[in-house]
Amino acid sequence: MRIPVLKTYKIYIGGEFPRTESGRYYELKNKKGDLIANLCLSSRKDLRNAIVAARGVQHKWAGKTAYNKGQILYRIAEMLEGRKAQFVDELIQLGYSAKDAELEVLESVDRLIYYAGWSDKYTQLFSTVNPVAGPYFNFSKPEPTGVVVAQAPNNAPLSGLVSQIAPIIVGGNTCVVIADELSGTVAVSFAEVLHSSDVPGGVVNILTGKTEEILPHASKHMDVNAVWFTDLSKELAVSVETDAALNVKRIVNTNYKKWTKEDAQSPYLIQEFQEIKTTWHPIGM
């Protein structure tokens, strides 16, 4: 009889898979109470490291052509499709039926392709050439906000994660995602997909642990530009929004009942993490 080899789940920062610097862990259990895996209980320091990593590559990531970013998102979809079986297994461990697990994975693949397609199009949608009353060529176009911290929803282990990451990074932002505590295995496995998809290290960073512990530090962090939270308690939401005012972070509070449905995808989610820049240029001789 062969003994299966179990996987060590670690966090994803700057293109590497370290353990949490705190050495802490939590036990992820299935409904029967059996241990699925030990997961990193990420700390404030892990968050800060992740933000440094995200900031470090943001400029370079934003500078890649839209075509290139689109192909990278498409590549993530290719990699995810190829690892469908692994994700279905992990979702079944979390209590999903085989059918629901498959839907969760396939819709996540399609979501990535959806946003891959937007990469070289959202600019065409959200830009304008403005007919100002004077001899000026005047145009407005979106540019990425910067570093975004996202809190993954608790009702969509993979589709929620993907539906947040894709619109954030396709717009040239980098991000730190705080995975849902009860689906950390899927989040870490998705980091492995990202890692093999030509996504530069640091563009996406994924932490496992307790949202209520990590997120308040993110909303206070002075080098974060935006926070996307999904399903916080009223109290925590107010506190995050209040702290966001410290450096005028953009706050997005959007959640969906079913993240696999098409209403959880939209170019306006890309726009949430964009600034509009207007340029004036004289016309003359």
Added chain:
Amino acid sequence: MAHSNEMGAPLDFKGLWQYDAAPEDKSQVKIAPRYNHFINGKFVEPDSGEYFDTISPSTEEKLSEIALANENDVDKAVKAARKAQKDWAKLPGKERGKYLFRIARLMQERARAFSVIESMDGGKPIRESRDVDVPLAAAHFFYYAGWADKLEYAYPGKKASPKGVAGQIIPWNFPLLMAAWKLAPALATGNTVVLKPAETTPLTSMFLAELIRDAGIPDGVVNIVNGMGATGAALVNHPDINKIAFTGSTPVGKFIQKALAGRDVSYTLELGGKAANIIFEDAPIDQAVEGIINGIFFNQGHVCCAGSRLFVQESVANEVMRKLKYRIDTLVVGDPLDKNTDIGAINSKKQLDKINELIQAGIDEGGQVYKANVSTPDKGFWCAPTLFTEVSQAHRIVNEEIFGPVLTIQTFRTPDEAIKKANNTAFGLSGGVWTDKGAKIFNVTSQLRAGVIWANTYNKFDPTSPFGGYKESGMGREGGLHGLTPYVNLD
């Protein structure tokens, strides 16, 4: 402020400098001895029973023979497209998009083979087919794949539905790229297609047919038939076509527009050009000279948007002329498969004859000719880069599209004069402006009557960027958001 290089002698490329041959390997490429029509997902023999040869313009060797489509073949292809159209349009946009992404990916995978075949069949330098034609063709599919499920954002408040069956006729100067420009937006929006490649360059389209089959695109969605003008006419005149997309010469475009008069068939035409490339005295001259070279000699000048009329401000005319002559003497004309080659073979004997006729007309009408001091191979069809000065707006070579490596050069004193001369043409496809002054760029570009203007660059293309002409250079746009419009009905 004269720089020593400006006054010095030109570099002697013929003496000490010699390039070793650096040919691209063609052993990986398998060209079949014969290609049939691609109709309803299968390669079928022609009703006519006839085949025509496709040759390499650089060696004059036969590469393969191609089925010739008569009216019956065209009819079969249109019927296959019609039969497939309903289901193709019914497919959810995101699934249709996935098929197009597959085409893009397969094309990237087979990119080198496509480039080698393109250069063998059409004569263009491998550097261009490898770095421009093929990657751009794949990029077009990638771009329009993404639109397939997003049309509600392209036309807010309207429902976009496909036109139906599109007949698409493409030219020989960018065979695969033009196929991509035509197919990608048509397929993304739910149309099915009958494509007719040009008779001198059918091979990459046949490789594309194999790719489309391998991508699992449903039968009949893309059909490809080959032939001469009569085949194209059969497609245009077919009673069950909803749309014609044509890229080619202005005379044929006019013929198509006439043929479609009174019929419920929409059409887009991307026709000839005679672009003005305007160099102001405040331009970065060395950069402008490179831009002039790229503008007119890219793809042997077989480019509808070629910068074939150069306008130079008088104060810098001598400097530009001197540098231009030095520069064209260094161009490498020869084997399209050689990576050193700047200018490959003229696409066909017929085209070479036309170019030579116009060069002679230029000389007869009093133009001063300067032919680059370059060597050309013995076999094949070649034309050395050619400059003409002492020409006026009245000369044939200034008015007619030559579609070869021939540049006419005129001077001007004021911006107004440049703009007037530039617009004094029946064409209006493209133009170039060279100046360091941004304000002047926007002033001049806004006054030029042409569909694409490059400022301090030339011959740039991108799937996100619309392309097409004013006036007799055609109607409709290909590329970008605007490139979707010709293929949809809006309700």
